[in-house]
Amino acid sequence: MRDSSSTRASAGAAAGSETRGSRHDEAGWEAQPFAERHIGPREADVAEMLATLGFQSLDELTEAAIPPEIRLERPLQLPPARTEAEVLECLRQRASRNRVFRSYIGLGYYDCITPPVIQRNILENPGWYTAYTPYQSEISQGRLEALLNFQTMVRDLTGLEIANASLLDEATAAAEAMMMCHRLRGGPERNRFFVAADCHPQTIAVVQTRARALGIQVVCSDVGAVGLDGSFFGALVQYPATDGAVRDYRAFAEAVHAVGALLVAATDLLALTLLPPPGAWGADVAVGSAQRLGVPLFYGGPHAAFLATRDAFKRQMPGRLVGISRDARGRPALRLALGTREQHIRREKATSNICTAQALLAIVAAAYAVYHGPHGLRRIALRIHKLTRALALGLERLGYEVRPRPSGGDPTRSGATPLPFFDTITVTVSPAQAAAIHARATEHGMNFRRVNDTTIGLSLDETTTPQDVREIWQVFHDDRPVDFAVQELLPGLDESRLRPMDYLQHPVFHRYHSETELLRYLRRLESRDFSLCQTMIPLGSCTMKLNPTAALMPVTWPEFARLHPFVPLEQARGYHELMEELKQWLSEITGFPAISLQPNAGSQGEYAGLLVIRAWHEHRGEGHRDVCLIPTSAHGTNPASAAMAGLKVVAVACDRQGNVDLEDLRAKAQAHRDRLACLMVTYPSTHGVFEPGIRQICRIVHEHGGLVYMDGANLNAQVGLCRPADLGADVCHVNLHKTFAIPHGGGGPGAGPIGVAEFLREFLPDHPLMPGARRPARGVGPVSAAPWGSAGILLISWAYIALMGANGLRRxxxxxxxxxxxxxxxxxxxxxxxxxxxxxxxxxxxxxxxxxxxxxxxxxxxxxxxxxxxxxxxxxxxxxxxxxxxxxxxxxxxxxxxxxxxxxxxxxxxxxxxxxxxxxxxxxxxxxxxxxxxxxxxxxxxxxxxxxxxxxxxxxxxxxxxxAVARVDNVYGDRHPVCACGSVADFAADP
Known part of the structure; x- marks a missing residue:
């Protein structure tokens, strides 16, 4: 145990580490720099490797590899490297500046309980979080089975026929569903999309951002007020609604289908253990978040979203899809199916630009469902609902008007919704009451949703206890205890009217309900999978580097993991200090003065950067600029992102050396000079070289009125040696899950912040629920559901940069x-x-x-x-x-x-x-x-x-x-698509 003096010494070291180097011991020797642990070759190895190449030093090698005109001639201006102990101590201090209140905000984000067996064996296990996307299926069978469980869970609970293996968040999933409906039903005369006004506000905003870029008209109003006609290709409703109401959408679904449109339901998987599934009442697509199934809040992300639909629409689905095929011996084998990688094949004609999904979080949610099973999930849901009903009845006793009314709908009506609400209610108050109630809630360590000046929202979750309900009543009762008990108000629910337990019937959801059994199942899956725990994963353009343990440890600390994304800023001071520092460091590394952390994947960074470019042209009265030049060697997500941003892709040829053909670029730029919006370019090139003509490439585009977007996928070759902004780029996204050590998680999570030149700062993404934060003057709108994207994993990149320092990053x-x-x-x-x-x-x-x-x-x-x-x-x-x-x-x-x-x-x-x-x-x-x-x-x-x-x-x-399996037959899998484990009776049997 450390004494108080050593504690003070550690705290002092952490506090002062921004101005001095690594900690010294009493003898004056420096602690070993972390970079020596991170970088693989030892000094003697480096010398031997350099000799093989004919160089005397690393500087000599990089001077030969990097064109002289783009080299960074000064050290990065970053704080000196810190030790792991110093970084962890600093993170502890920052964590203490976050205040973890009990959250009743809702809006699609809920506190939950991550079973320790899942937290330790998946979320904190490098055997799961260091794996790559399962493109090599023979060595990814464990992860693929876990994702197939996720798909099966979503399919069963939504009542639809097929589900994908996760998307980024609920809001972007709704936007993807809108685009899917447009591909299926849209056209020149059918270009309107209805969004119910009682959807979550962040979902509405993200859908509007996506629609604006594509020229889609979003009509947002009450369901009962919209006049549907042949100009609509789709509609979106929230089930349950953002105010908690569970509405009967059967008639609305019939009206949507009558005009030839498709209906999307944004829904809650836990609520669907009690409520009729969307597929049963007419929804064509269901989207939502699986966050509350064991995934921490993480101040907004990362969380796994989902999309389920009818089998007839499966080839238009976005994202990844796990399917069952067979191997060379004819035995069942899993693989990524259908259009999983089509963004690399179809380019601008792809169904989505998604590359990183949220695989690790989807696996956690699937394991949660496997562990609890249908009976356990239903028990959790019933407990939440009964406590919410008791809360509502108690508030009515106190004289408040509660909506929806806890008495529910008409029980005599056939097919009526069985519950008036699931976990959310709103309370009508006066402005003075609202101010007093929120103030008392803060004193009690609670956050209520501030719907408006006269409405307070309350959402309960898995962690809520009867004591919490009594304390909420006390807050509403002028801080006086009430004279009734929760138990008095619990009876009265007719469970026979709830959804029958017709879901999760596959044996995998019934077999592993003890910790011993689940532990062995998870270990068995892990043993069928390949990660950095086995050997190197030498994937080009994917940067599968060490994910430092010290950088990963703080992610699940409660002070970081249990914050709702819409808490007041003063409750997240530690987060914002870290994020501001991370932005400053990324700004120095890239050369861009303005950084947005909101994009929660590299693909989202591409998309956000292109929206910024378009907004700048529109602001200057040149909104007609809509041509995006892209070299033929580019990542497939580049043209897909350009198409999503409403740009027309024009390919630029490469020469025999694999470089951008300058003559072809000049000709294309001249031909489209009146409409040229931008060029998307990767540096070093996608062909793996430092193109000597990069500054000339940027100059040609600028001379013809366009801006330069640099794909940051290959930034790991630039840090400390050259900078995107110095090369001539105007915008660049940064793959934190590549260069800056966030693990790939078997296909996600990811983070894709963007850096922009100063003249583009005011166009960076904003957010309607960014509490108290300064928003850009002409922001392009939100591109993610949460204001700071996947905030929970930004800690990893902060820690990595702090550990490495300027010298370590350069080396x-x-x-x-x-x-x-x-x-x-x-x-x-x-x-x-x-x-x-x-x-x-x-x-x-x-x-x-x-x-x-x-x-x-x-x-x-x-x-x-x-x-x-x-x-x-x-x-x-x-x-x-x-x-x-x-x-x-x-x-x-x-x-x-x-x-x-x-x-x-x-x-x-x-x-x-x-x-x-x-x-x-x-x-x-x-x-x-x-x-x-x-x-x-x-x-x-x-x-x-x-x-x-x-x-x-x-x-x-x-x-x-x-x-685990012999070579998988991909062709057979695409010709016989089976994408849920319930379709093969023996699939989940013990090997």
Missing amino acids: ASQVAILNANYISRRLESCYPTLYKGPAGLVAHECILDLRRFHHITAEDVAKRLMDYGFHAPTLSWPVAGTLMVEPTESESKAELDRFCDAMKAIHEEILAVETGRMDARDNPLKNAPHTADMVAADTWPHAYSREQAAFPVASLREHKWWP
Whole structure:
């Protein structure tokens, strides 16, 4: 135990760490810098790798790789690096400045209980949070099964036929649903979308932002006041409504369908354990948030949203969809299905620009449903509703007018809603009463929703107790205890009128209700999955680096995890101090003076940045500028985001070296000079090189009236070495889940803040519920449901930058470049690097060319790497028939060598096939990956040995990680789409 003097010393060190370096001990020796723990190669390794490349120092290497005119010639102006202990102590101090009140605000955000077995074994477990998007399905079966559970849960509770594997938040899910309806039913004469006025205000605002960019007219009014006609393609209602009312929408659904439109219901999964599901009363699409199913509030995010719809519309669904297919042996196997990655294929014609979803949070919500099962979820929902009903009846006893009335609807009416409300009520008061009640609530550590000057909203949740209800009554009763009890008001609910328990009938929701069973189930799923806990994940453009444990630890501290996003700012001072510092640091790193933290994914950052550019043109009277130039090498999300922002995409060619073709760019810019809005460009390029002409590229666009949007996916090669703003960019998004150490979480969460030039500051995203904060003068509107996006994980990037400091960040970029060039050089005789810069160097990633082989494909190599214990690099993107490798700075020389040795051994196998020494069809590459049961089977029908299949290098005999299934048949899965675990009776059976 530390004594008081050591406590004071630690506090002083944290307080002073912004002005001095790492903590010193009494002998005067500095503590070991965190950067030495983060960066993989040791000093001797770096020297050896540099010698392989022919350089004397990291500075010499990066000077050769980076064009001289764009190099940053001064150190980043950041605080000195801190130790892990100092960072954690500072975060403890900041956490203490947040005040965790009991929240009754509602608006789609609820406090909840994360079962400890789920918190420890999923949310805080690197085996789950360091995995990548499951594009290589054979080594992602555990995560895919968990996401299939999520889809099944959503499908069952909404009463619709198919659900996706999560979206970003409820508001953007509603916007995606609007776009989906427009694709299905919209047209030149059908361009209006109805939004019920009693939807959550943040949902209305995000839908309006999305609609404005696409020229869709949003009509917002009461359901009973709208006159639907053939000009409407869709409608959105909230069920239950933001005021708590549970309305019967059957007649409205019939009216929507009568004019040929589609109906979207924004709904609450927990309420649907009691209420008739949207699919039963006519909704075509259901959206919402799964946050209250065990996911902390996190001051607004990250949270998993969902979208469910009818089977006929599945090919127009946005986001990811997990489906059941079969592997090479005909056994069930999971994979991402249908249009999951179509934004990379269809570009501007994609159904969505979503790349990062919220996989980790969806998995938590699914595990919550598995743990509680249908009976447990219903029990939680009934308890919440009964306490809400008691609260309403008690307030009526105190003389207040409560809406909706707790007596409910007409029970004699067939099909009427069984409950007047679920968890939310509003109370009518005078302005003076409202001020006094809110003041007393603050004294009691409570937050009520301030609907307006005469209406107070109250929403209960899983954490609410009878004592909480009595305290709420006391606050409304002039701070005097009431003379009645909660128990007196609980009877009277006719449970026979509630929804029958026709959901979650699959065995997976009935089997794991003890902690022992759930623990073993989660461990079994984890063992069928691949993460950074196993080996490096060398995915190009994805930056799978170390996610520091110290940076992850504070995320689930209650002071950060239990804050509602709409609390008064004075209750979140610690958060805002951190976020302001993070914005200052990102501003220094990127060179942009203005930063918005609201975008909650890289794709949302792209979209927000383009909206800012459009708003600037409109403000200058040039709203007609709607052409976006995009190189053919760009990320597929770029053209998809441009289309969402209402821009017309014009492709720009690349030259033989993979760089933007300057002549083609100049010609396209000239041809569209009157309508040119912007260029979207990635730097270093998507082909993995520092293009020498980047400043000329920016200059050409500016000369023709456009702005430059820089995709920040490759920022890990720039930090401390060059800056996007200095290159000539006007806007840039920053993938915090890449460069700044937020883990990928198996496909999300992500965060995509944007930086903009000073003249664009006033156009940054705003938010209608940003409490007391200064909003941009001409903000483009909200792009996320919460004002500060996924605030809960911004702590990770803050901690990472604080731990690394300016010198550590610069060295990380240098070593990332070193590692990529080392791999490129070691493998050049087997797999030549497709594109290099003028000095024969790459940036932080390299594209290995496999197109010269006749019988073996890049996919074969990707699958064979699994047998060697590696996750494959990025497959056939941005160039078909290649592998794009990004090792990051975190990987040691030993791990890089192990990867290179594996790739060289695979090359020998390729040569054996190419020269006829192995059969062109029956060989270790075509049959990869090899599972344990394949190798242990009684018969072995192959010409090569079991040893070569499973243990191609000696090190695998010491430790072998086995793929869960053989190669998955993607074509079969798309031709026979099954996307819920209830459709295959034995799928969830114990292996």
